[in-house]
Amino acid sequence: MTTTAPAAPSQAVPLEPAERKPKRKLTPYWLLLPGIVWLVVFFAVPMLYQGSTSLQTGSLEEGFKVTWHFSTYWDAVVEYKWHFVRSFSYAAVATVLCLVIGYPLAYTIAFKANRRWRNVILILVIAPFFTSFLIRTLAWKTILSDGGPVVGALNALHVLDVTNALGLTSGDRVLATPLAVVCGLTYNFLPFMILPLYTSLERIDPRLHEAAGDLYARPFTTFRKVTFPISLPGVVAGTLLTFIPASGDYINAQLLGSPSEQMVGNGIQKQFLNVLDYPTAAALSFVLMALILGMVTVYMRKAGTEELV
Amino acid sequence: MTDQLRDATGGDVRLTGIGKTYGSFTAVHPLDLTVPQGSFFALLGASGCGKTTTLRMIAGLEEPTSGTVLIGGQDVTALPPYKRPVNTVFQSYALFPHLDIFENVAFGLRRRGKKDVKKQVDEMLELVELGQYARRKPHQLSGGQQQRVAVARALINHPQVLLLDEPLGALDLKLRRQMQLELKRIQTEVGITFVHVTHDQEEAMTMADTIAVMNGGRVEQLGAPAELYENPATTFVANFLGQSNLLPAEVTGGAGEDLLVSVAGTRLAVPRARCATGAERVHLGVRPEKITITHATEQVAEGRNKLAGTVLDSSFIGVSTQYVVRTDGGQEVTVFEQNMERDARIVPGAAVQLHWNPAHSFALDAAQAIDAGTAEEAA
Numbered sequence: 001m002t003t004t005a006p007a008a009p010s011q012a013v014p015l016e017p018a019e020r021k022p023k024r025k026l027t028p029y030w031l032l033l034p035g036i037v038w039l040v041v042f043f044a045v046p047m048l049y050q051g052s053t054s055l056q057t058g059s060l061e062e063g064f065k066v067t068w069h070f071s072t073y074w075d076a077v078v079e080y081k082w083h084f085v086r087s088f089s090y091a092a093v094a095t096v097l098c099l100v101i102g103y104p105l106a107y108t109i110a111f112k113a114n115r116r117w118r119n120v121i122l123i124l125v126i127a128p129f130f131t132s133f134l135i136r137t138l139a140w141k142t143i144l145s146d147g148g149p150v151v152g153a154l155n156a157l158h159v160l161d162v163t164n165a166l167g168l169t170s171g172d173r174v175l176a177t178p179l180a181v182v183c184g185l186t187y188n189f190l191p192f193m194i195l196p197l198y199t200s201l202e203r204i205d206p207r208l209h210e211a212a213g214d215l216y217a218r219p220f221t222t223f224r225k226v227t228f229p230i231s232l233p234g235v236v237a238g239t240l241l242t243f244i245p246a247s248g249d250y251i252n253a254q255l256l257g258s259p260s261e262q263m264v265g266n267g268i269q270k271q272f273l274n275v276l277d278y279p280t281a282a283a284l285s286f287v288l289m290a291l292i293l294g295m296v297t298v299y300m301r302k303a304g305t306e307e308l309v
Numbered sequence: 310m311t312d313q314l315r316d317a318t319g320g321d322v323r324l325t326g327i328g329k330t331y332g333s334f335t336a337v338h339p340l341d342l343t344v345p346q347g348s349f350f351a352l353l354g355a356s357g358c359g360k361t362t363t364l365r366m367i368a369g370l371e372e373p374t375s376g377t378v379l380i381g382g383q384d385v386t387a388l389p390p391y392k393r394p395v396n397t398v399f400q401s402y403a404l405f406p407h408l409d410i411f412e413n414v415a416f417g418l419r420r421r422g423k424k425d426v427k428k429q430v431d432e433m434l435e436l437v438e439l440g441q442y443a444r445r446k447p448h449q450l451s452g453g454q455q456q457r458v459a460v461a462r463a464l465i466n467h468p469q470v471l472l473l474d475e476p477l478g479a480l481d482l483k484l485r486r487q488m489q490l491e492l493k494r495i496q497t498e499v500g501i502t503f504v505h506v507t508h509d510q511e512e513a514m515t516m517a518d519t520i521a522v523m524n525g526g527r528v529e530q531l532g533a534p535a536e537l538y539e540n541p542a543t544t545f546v547a548n549f550l551g552q553s554n555l556l557p558a559e560v561t562g563g564a565g566e567d568l569l570v571s572v573a574g575t576r577l578a579v580p581r582a583r584c585a586t587g588a589e590r591v592h593l594g595v596r597p598e599k600i601t602i603t604h605a606t607e608q609v610a611e612g613r614n615k616l617a618g619t620v621l622d623s624s625f626i627g628v629s630t631q632y633v634v635r636t637d638g639g640q641e642v643t644v645f646e647q648n649m650e651r652d653a654r655i656v657p658g659a660a661v662q663l664h665w666n667p668a669h670s671f672a673l674d675a676a677q678a679i680d681a682g683t684a685e686e687a688a
Binding site: 205207208210211212213214215216217218221225226229230232 | 368369370389390391395396397399400401403404405406407416417420421462463466
């Protein structure tokens, strides 16, 4: 097509060699193709399928039919409202804990450790991934077991008195309490906080610290005014990567909590696999997704990450 | 005027016995250096010569292994950078990427809780002609503009000493020349002591009142640019500052104010005052532009140092022509000749005479490497 096009109207723009043009234009699409296929098959199609499931009524015996039964959503939210509250509050607390634990560690790896130690620590950070999520969480069940050394130590230090007063634990137990679930979530998602924090801190030119010091900023002021603001994209990425999967998690609540610590993930799992009420399960999934999307949008607006890059 | 009087003792930097070692590597050998108040002082040397380490020790960014740093009579050796009355313009500027130009410049003032930040910053941005860029982020500015922000950010704090670490290294040649003049103008205007680190000998000579040439962690020679250029004390300075022809020679005797030397059998004169050594074997030096080149058939006036040779190569570089001549003694000599009255007979292969005023010769101890400080040696 382009070979026969007259070049007259736009004299100022030199035309590309005609035979190379279409190829060059298509290259990005070819490169995107595997990703697009993946997304369609494993994301778009299941989404549509679940969307239709959530609007069906019926039973396993008689089969499900799309009846546009929107009230499933309302019923699901009413039934599981406390699950949602717990999901988001546990996830939020775990995210904050991850940030508090992860930031100093990422800072140390990025600025204080020499190259050999840097690699050793980074390997240690991802080492837990070599065992399965389930086994790691089960290990926490042992760590926090009743009468175990951790509980004993916390008791002796009167930490349990404080957590009891806050309603995070009850009596002499840590297992089957909110504290146990939050501990599990924090532990399991900590690497997702550390790695983006490390990447954003590692990119900071150490000379910026020197420049701040040279301009009368004490070390802490340097951190507050220079290091932390520049690392904000990493903080945002880390909190999202921690908060989103943590709020959908059900393994930690299942293994480390009691029925009264159940999160929305447990509800979805129960509806899908035990009750076999697929529409309610699908509706819960969509509500969870919508709430997370909403929260993330507000958070990104507040954090104003586009200003930082 | 009163300001200058008050500051008369405020901005001199005195380093006494200051040195820095990293394990077994000595970056800076203990050295003494005094930078007088209000001067533009350059630390010149190739990379790894210890000049940046010296600067960083003044700034407090590097802890000296030995010695003391005094600024305006006050011992600051033990003070952290944020307590020293100095500011630094960093190599590649180190502007805060998350702050706009205004806040970058205001950073130092805000840390010290100064009043009327806005007025001062606006004035400073006017001085460096960046008023309209106040709300831009550093990455939206060109290299030259970023460089001016870095200078403004440091100068606004009225430091007693401004330290510049290769501040023009990232700029292209034309902009660099422009910024050299600009920095010199600002220095004259504000009257603050500038300590400037550079590897560019032309930059150092253009800007500085005093240059300390550093090599291998030591100061090779210290002095005004013209003095260093005309009277180098070592082969390193002779080769690193501009270009020199160094010819191995033997001292054969003296004649009044002059010392007579023999270069491959040819007798040449050099003033005793320009002879930095008492050694028998010397390197006789002469700058390429001091030499006149004439065709072998021309008559040369008496009393001039003369060498006969053959032109190996000539290249035209606009204002001058550069000749490489092989002397009859077998040495290669470079000659810069102004393009005024060129003799058309002087082409490669032609027999020529090189001659110069003996007063332009200098002699250095032959115990030193003849190629110290040349590009070949560096490579």
